């Protein structure tokens with residue numbers, strides 16, 4: 535992506551579009567030879583990235599607590615824990631694994647840490663992992679409904695569920711003694727969300743979640759994706775991007791006249807729906823892509839803003855209402 539393509543043969547990427555350069559501020563530290571970076575967040579809390587995914591762990595006198603196990607980082611989680619434990623002269627034994635949510639791209643390396651490890655997650659994470667029945671992602675033995683305080687070796691993490699957002703089970707992981715919040719798959723530091731609000735299931739929940747995240751006291755934010763930690767300013771920019779889409783959607787729904795599209799297509803109602811909603815979506819997307827290109831990385835990959843705009847516009851109709859005028 536973004537690299538010069540030298541071969542002219544078709545189907546090998548030579549016909550792929552170019553995009554705006556990625557701002558340096560959207561990128562993180564260089565990876566080591568094994569393809570990962572491990573850094574201190576604060577004190578004994580560390581984060582690991584492969585440049586696209588993020589995980590975290592806390593070393594304690596009683597063992598290491600791991601937060602998520604993305605398969606792309608995979609065996610490098612073990613290497614990162616070993617490296618830090620050796621540096622600090624503490625145990626490298628992983629005793630606890632916390633799931634942020636059930637999605638495989640954040641949990642698929644969980645079975646690398648078995649044996650005596652205690653797995654902790656939301657009760658809905660347990661239900662969904664039971665449903666998915668994948669031996670790579672063992673179900674959590676310890677579950678909670680709203681809140682759970684995890685204490686290991688005198689260190690603590692506060693787990694909380696504040697309703698569905700990206701997924702039904704996505705939790706907030708607060709480290710009150712490390713000035714850090716870990717909250718996955720909602721905000722991408724310095725980047726736009728990918729398709730459909732980062733492939734999210736509950737649109738109002740996703741839209742409201744950053745405000746809940748900001749209600750916590752923290753300086754460091756582990757977002758689960760890309761190469762650097764996030765700041766409160768990153769969350770605010772994300773909120774503004776979503777707010778701009780919402781405002782554009784309200785405006786477009788109120789101003790684009792559907793009648794000509796349905797008149798044009800007559801009894802093919804679905805063709806009328808498509809033409810009308812395409813026009814509404816076009817009106818939302820153009821100004822947002824223009825405003826955020828150069829501000830958020832990948833804002834010029836229009837389909838991301840288009841699918842996110844479509845999902846928000848439909849949520850405004852179906853969740854908030856009104857979906858349309860009431861027949862007299």
Ligand SMILES: [Zn+2]
Pocket residue numbers: 635637640700701719
């Ligand atoms: Zn996810």
